[in-house]
Amino acid sequence: MRIIRRITALVLALGLLGTAAAQEGKLKIATVDMQNLFKEYHRTNDAQKQINVERARIQKENNERLARIRELDTDLQNMRKQLDDPSISDSKKQEVYRDWQMKQNEGIALDRERREFLQRRNQALNEKMVQRMKGILEEIRKLVEEQAKKEDYDYVFDKSGLSTSQVPFLLYTKDATDITAVLLEDLNKDAPAEPAGEEAAAPEAPAEGGE
Template identity: 75%
Template structure:
């Protein structure tokens, strides 16, 4: 989804988790550095998959309501086509044509009003869903961030860098780090320790994939 892509473009534009545990005057040789793949954690977290399923259900409900509205509009279009053909029939007298034309105008106005209402409905519901998605994803990301912070403190790391973070020029922020430990696997295991047995990770679902930083649609 484009809203998710835009959200992550902002959320991960310059991700850098700083968990300094040493003195401000600590020597460089004493600094402990770790890396984490926030994109992978987000994609593989079972709550991300659950959130995406709920979003898909709501999106399907919106589409169903829209289809029902479209069905009524198409019925009116069929009626208008029939009235138009009758109005073009030279065999029909003027009195009958006037009645048909009045009916045609009423049906046309109703169709226009219904289509306007349908468009406003779609815009309103999609906007509400987008806002809900952003808040849900923001909550998930905060859970992940807190767990990374807890892991960093427990293992006494000074800095934890997000190796999936990209600059606006699509260049990774973290190009090289000497002797850095990747804590992604350990954090992911903790994230999914309470996952339901039937839960599956997001996998190839592009809607939950963290996009390239700064890239919009």
């Protein structure tokens, strides 16, 4: 969730929407819970499901690479036993040792390639997730702005926003209207029906490195 909080902090600043009411001495203020809108928006869950599918695909390929490396490791252990076997001739041991070296180098190379693959694919997936989530947040921000203009609000404050010290920016407002529910209904008006028994996946942070 930390990466989503960082994305949210980058795109959820909502500016002044009008000054006429301020000049008259009375402001029309609204609040919105951007974190809740983001979490409950059906496009957020759709994007998360797609990310999870891609993450599972990466893990599957990583497991296949690990399986080959473990096969080589088993071969190396068996060859080591032959090298320690006093009943095997020296000439045979030299042949086994050459094969052991080749397999060991192959295993090292395969593991290096696997780690590079995992880092490369996870980094690309993280970047894709960041771009998708930023796009969704920008879509929500525009909807907030449209609603604010429609209702002639002077200010709209994100009540879920936190400062760098993790203290809410908005501590108190007088006579502010919370427009979160109205916006959420608008966002999800075209949401596809969820299959029976299926729960929406909560947004997750992108995968880090693997084994």
